[in-house]
Amino acid sequence: MPAPDQHRLIFAHIDEPGYSHDLACYQKHGGYAVMKRAFARKPEELIDEVKRSGLRGRGGAGFPCGVKWSLVDRKSGKPIYLIVNADESEPGTFKDRYIIHQDPHQLLEGTLIACFANNVKQAYIYIRGEMPLGARILEKAIAEARAANLVGPNILGTSYSCEIYVHRGAGAYICGEETGLIESLEGKRANPRIKPPYFPAVLGLYQCPTIVNNVETLCHVKHIADMGGEAYTKIGTPNNTGTRIFCVSGHVQRPGYYEFEAGKITLGQLLYEVCGGPLPGRAFKAVIPGGSSAKILRFGERFKGKRKVGAELVDYDWGVEDVPMDFDSLGMIGTMGGSGGVIVMDDSVNMVEALANINAFYAHESCGQCTPCREGSLWMKKITTRMVHGTARAEDAALLKSVADQIPGRTICAFGEACSWPTQSFLAKFGDEFKNYSETKQGSPAPATLI
Amino acid sequence: MNLQPTTLQKIDEVITHYPVKRSATLPLLHLVQEDLGWISPEAMEWIAAKLELQPINIYEVVTFYPMFRQKPIGRRHIKVCRTLSCALTGGYKVCAEFQKQFGSQPGAVSADGEVTIDFVECLASCGTGPVVMIDDDLHVKVDLARAQQLSAQIKAGAKARSTP
Ligand SMILES: Cc1cc2nc3c(=O)[nH]c(=O)nc-3n(C[C@H](O)[C@H](O)[C@H](O)COP(=O)(O)O)c2cc1C
Ligand code: SF4
Ligand code: FES
Numbered sequence: 001m002p003a004p005d006q007h008r009l010i011f012a013h014i015d016e017p018g019y020s021h022d023l024a025c026y027q028k029h030g031g032y033a034v035m036k037r038a039f040a041r042k043p044e045e046l047i048d049e050v051k052r053s054g055l056r057g058r059g060g061a062g063f064p065c066g067v068k069w070s071l072v073d074r075k076s077g078k079p080i081y082l083i084v085n086a087d088e089s090e091p092g093t094f095k096d097r098y099i100i101h102q103d104p105h106q107l108l109e110g111t112l113i114a115c116f117a118n119n120v121k122q123a124y125i126y127i128r129g130e131m132p133l134g135a136r137i138l139e140k141a142i143a144e145a146r147a148a149n150l151v152g153p154n155i156l157g158t159s160y161s162c163e164i165y166v167h168r169g170a171g172a173y174i175c176g177e178e179t180g181l182i183e184s185l186e187g188k189r190a191n192p193r194i195k196p197p198y199f200p201a202v203l204g205l206y207q208c209p210t211i212v213n214n215v216e217t218l219c220h221v222k223h224i225a226d227m228g229g230e231a232y233t234k235i236g237t238p239n240n241t242g243t244r245i246f247c248v249s250g251h252v253q254r255p256g257y258y259e260f261e262a263g264k265i266t267l268g269q270l271l272y273e274v275c276g277g278p279l280p281g282r283a284f285k286a287v288i289p290g291g292s293s294a295k296i297l298r299f300g301e302r303f304k305g306k307r308k309v310g311a312e313l314v315d316y317d318w319g320v321e322d323v324p325m326d327f328d329s330l331g332m333i334g335t336m337g338g339s340g341g342v343i344v345m346d347d348s349v350n351m352v353e354a355l356a357n358i359n360a361f362y363a364h365e366s367c368g369q370c371t372p373c374r375e376g377s378l379w380m381k382k383i384t385t386r387m388v389h390g391t392a393r394a395e396d397a398a399l400l401k402s403v404a405d406q407i408p409g410r411t412i413c414a415f416g417e418a419c420s421w422p423t424q425s426f427l428a429k430f431g432d433e434f435k436n437y438s439e440t441k442q443g444s445p446a447p448a449t450l451i
Numbered sequence: 452m453n454l455q456p457t458t459l460q461k462i463d464e465v466i467t468h469y470p471v472k473r474s475a476t477l478p479l480l481h482l483v484q485e486d487l488g489w490i491s492p493e494a495m496e497w498i499a500a501k502l503e504l505q506p507i508n509i510y511e512v513v514t515f516y517p518m519f520r521q522k523p524i525g526r527r528h529i530k531v532c533r534t535l536s537c538a539l540t541g542g543y544k545v546c547a548e549f550q551k552q553f554g555s556q557p558g559a560v561s562a563d564g565e566v567t568i569d570f571v572e573c574l575a576s577c578g579t580g581p582v583v584m585i586d587d588d589l590h591v592k593v594d595l596a597r598a599q600q601l602s603a604q605i606k607a608g609a610k611a612r613s614t615p
Binding site: 088089090091092093094096097122128129130131132133165167168169170171172173184185186187188189190206247248249250251255256257292341343345349354357358360361364365367 | 468470471473474475476477478480481502508511512515516517518519530533534535536538539540571572573574575576577578579580584587588589
């Protein structure tokens with residue numbers, strides 16, 4: 001079956017010749033009209049539209065946005081904050097970059113609608129430190145919007161006021177985790193907080209109720225406010241509504257960002273047709289479908305089980321190529337849609353080297369609060385590094401697994417899971433490459449230059 | 452502490468963005484580092500006083516975030532992405548090429564004081580790997596030829612300055 005066409009909702013104007021990031025251009029394309037209409041409605045109605053839309057967060061966990069908003073403590077009398085998570089730190093993910101750099105007003109409009117719906121008077125955009133240009137573009141966009149009475153006091157002559165400020169991170173991955181982000185915004189080390197009691201919806205920024213949403217999620221909010229929650233559910237598939245942006249990197253002919261209706265394209269269509277297949281003379285070996293912490297898939301493996309289609313349970317028997325790209329299908333086969341970062345590896349890759357690369361990332365980025373995560377991520381790095389450097393020991397594969405198995409569920413934040421899943425899944429899927437490494441000490445094939 | 456008047460102005464402005472002064476820690480560190488090039492012990496004390504905090508509160512932040520530096524770096528800062536997608540497309544070779552071009556190791560200032568090369572984690576542009584940031588500018592699809600070209604530009608800039 002041929003791949004469907006892209007459905008560009010969020011990326012409608014990305015890379016469009018002549019489309020610029022200034023307010024005049026955005027307004028020429030109908031910008032802020034949706035917000036104007038939204039501000040004439042009751043905030044509760046807007047929350048209902050988002051609930052009805054089934055929108056799931058695009059930051060990684062896929063948590064329903066409407067549900068998140070309904071958990072906000074509105075009785076405390078404390079101000080409610082909204083934080084735009086623009087940390088974009090999950091390796092393999094690069095979608096928010098283009099929204100921020102090319103269409104910042106779309107993000108501001110979505111953010112303002114979300115703020116109005118939730119009675120938020122102060123929002124912060126937390127952008128990763130490595131995007132200085134993005135921070136300047138956002139600051140300029142906010143200044144333009146303020147001058148046009150779209151941000152600040154009495155927006156568009158209404159009684160509603162809302163401020164937005166940009167806050168820059170400084171190179172730490174853990175600032176993407178929402179409670180680490182909040183600590184960082186408070187001017188501290190980004191040490192994630194224990195939930196309970198520190199659910200942001202109740203005790204977030206400055207111990208006030210706080211909503212943290214991903215950049216892309218908030219852009220979807222704008223389109224939901226525009227077309228209505230019901231109409232939005234017509235895009236995508238049940239429980240996986242709307243579009244998804246896939247960021248494809250690694251060994252394909254045409255890496256890049258592609259926006260499709262969620263669940264309407266398979267991984268095979270995406271990689272072979274849309275991205276042009278493997279590099280000349282190569283074959284696909286493995287793919288990580290949702291950011292570097294998602295569990296890896298091995299080409300050639302099969303997944304069988306029963307799944308719900310409408311009200312019925314039907315059998316499925318999928319190869320990696322057949323998996324529909326949505327949260328639920330990827331979850332069913334033991335991995336996740338995560339942040340939409342699809343990292344592709346071909347048969348030139350030595351899986352021990354690839355894992356060593358990932359493990360070095362997590363060891364570097366652990367915040368260090370929890371012993372299993374801090375020590376475990378370091379040991380996993382040390383073991384895979386020594387394997388790569390030719391001093392593997394016979395017990396290494398088993399040792400790696402045992403370290404990885406002792407981390408998840410024993411840590412403050414989901415980084416514990418995130419750092420153990422690569423090791424667990426690489427060993428489960430490519431155990432053969434790890435097992436006898438000490439004897440075979442495979443050298444890496446020529447083009448692989450990982451470590 | 453010799454901060455430029457515009458930096459001081461920005462510092463006073465950014466503090467007003469937050470209901471709690473401490474929140475301005477990262478913005479102040481960025482502003483000071485942009486102005487002076489690095490964060491000295493004196494700068495940490497100054498920021499602490501400005502935000503009514505203890506110096507340790509600033510020090511613990513500086514040591515946590517990779518972008519804050521406790522010593523000066525070269526005039527140009529070359530950051531090569533080390534993470535998987537870039538590594539798969541040749542990031543390690545690119546980093547080695549920059550090291551060769553300037554004769555310096557990651558993290559160290561080159562002998563002539565011109566550059567510091569850092570091998571950093573994912574820069575969120577994985578689809579265009581290998582990527583390199585030079586100062587504030589992102590360079591995409593940097594293969595060996597492009598790395599050599601970029602190095603030549605940096606060297607030409609240095610030469611232009613030394614021969615007025
Ligand atoms: C280790 C870790 C890193 C994360 N990094 C990011 C990130 O870079 N960007 C992001 O939007 N969410 C990230 N998240 C998810 C956030 O914690 C949070 O769930 C998300 O911002 C919520 O927004 P959403 O509901 O709109 O997806 C991360 C989570 C974890 C555990
Ligand atoms: S799991 Fe890791 S990153 Fe998360 S709080 Fe614990 S040590 Fe920090
Ligand atoms: S892996 Fe290099 S930019 Fe993400």
